[in-house]
Amino acid sequence: MGSFTSFQVLLLSLALFLASCNALPQNEAAALTFFKRAIMEDPLQILSDWNYLESEPCEWSGISCSMARDHVIRLNISGQSLKGFIAPELYQLSNLQELILHENLLMGTIPKKIGKLKNLKVLDLGVNRLTGPIPPEIGNLTNLVKINLQSNGLTGRLPSELGNLKHLEEIRLDRNRLQGRLPVGNGSEFPSKVHGMYASSGNPTGFCLSSQLKIADFSYNFFNGSIPKCLGYLPRLSFQGNCLQDKDSKQRTTEQCGNCPCAHLKTHE
Ligand SMILES: *[C@@H]1O[C@H](CO)[C@@H](O)[C@H](O)[C@H]1NC(C)=O
Ligand SMILES: *[C@@H]1O[C@H](CO)[C@@H](O)[C@H](O)[C@H]1NC(C)=O
Numbered sequence: 001m002g003s004f005t006s007f008q009v010l011l012l013s014l015a016l017f018l019a020s021c022n023a024l025p026q027n028e029a030a031a032l033t034f035f036k037r038a039i040m041e042d043p044l045q046i047l048s049d050w051n052y053l054e055s056e057p058c059e060w061s062g063i064s065c066s067m068a069r070d071h072v073i074r075l076n077i078s079g080q081s082l083k084g085f086i087a088p089e090l091y092q093l094s095n096l097q098e099l100i101l102h103e104n105l106l107m108g109t110i111p112k113k114i115g116k117l118k119n120l121k122v123l124d125l126g127v128n129r130l131t132g133p134i135p136p137e138i139g140n141l142t143n144l145v146k147i148n149l150q151s152n153g154l155t156g157r158l159p160s161e162l163g164n165l166k167h168l169e170e171i172r173l174d175r176n177r178l179q180g181r182l183p184v185g186n187g188s189e190f191p192s193k194v195h196g197m198y199a200s201s202g203n204p205t206g207f208c209l210s211s212q213l214k215i216a217d218f219s220y221n222f223f224n225g226s227i228p229k230c231l232g233y234l235p236r237l238s239f240q241g242n243c244l245q246d247k248d249s250k251q252r253t254t255e256q257c258g259n260c261p262c263a264h265l266k267t268h269e
């Protein structure tokens with residue numbers, strides 16, 4: 001093999017230059033296309049500039065890219081009445097740090113594949129119409145600092161995997177139909193524990209591990225059991241409107257707790 005001529009080097013560097021400034025990897029661009037395709041109604045036409053022919057994705061509304069403009073790092077489309085589903089293909093935005101789709105009309109479930117967005121720091125899907133469980137895969141997002149899933153129709157138990165999120169500072173889960181205990185135990189011990197065990201166990205795990213937790217709102221769900229001791233520093237309002245054993249906050253009546261509209265109730269426990 002002969003060495004490169006200077007012309008070849010010039011061509012090569014031009015190609016590299018074009019590749020580096022000519023925008024996103026194909027899978028990220030494809031993810032955005034899938035996102036738009038899963039939106040059925042966009043009354044405020046926020047996605048009308050999402051058009052490859054007119055501009056590159058880093059220019060589109062709601063999208064922020066890295067300095068080198070080679071990755072999408074934030075998708076923020078809030079309060080836009082977007083109606084539709086959250087495309088699972090969003091997981092292809094591998095450098096995404098913030099996914100903010102607050103206050104829209106998104107329905108369906110939270111895609112499990114969101115658990116592949118390893119760089120995610122902020123997940124805000126609050127004030128939508130999402131249903132189904134909180135995927136345990138969210139516990140894989142170890143860089144998460146904020147989770148907001150408030151005011152949806154989420155059901156099921158809180159995955160104990162959320163306890164893996166050691167950098168978590170804020171979690172808002174209020175106004176859903178979540179049930180079961182607030183997880184304090186870690187993944188391996190959580191499902192089999194019985195009354196009172198968490199408070200007395202020596203090693204703090206689960207949310208008790210998230211020592212940075214500053215804001216947490218569990219209100220207006222159907223959580224039961226007692227408030228974990230390690231969360232005792234949170235304002236009592238964070239726990240009200242549930243089925244918890246707590247004299248200091250207003251809880252639901254026994255009758256309301258017996259009629260939890262929680263889908264996919266397991267009959268035992
Ligand atoms: C997201 O967008 C809304 C307006 O569309 C803005 O008010 C808000 O500050 C943005 N949030 C972040 C974290 O950029
Ligand atoms: C993500 O989490 C799920 C459920 O908690 C687990 O089964 C899976 O192995 C995790 N994946 C990775 C890549 O860590």
Ligand SMILES: *[C@@H]1O[C@H](CO)[C@@H](O)[C@H](O)[C@H]1NC(C)=O
Binds near residue numbers: 186188189203205
């Ligand atoms: C869960 O807790 C038990 C007992 O405290 C411990 O032995 C185990 O390693 C922990 N597992 C994880 C995944 O942290």
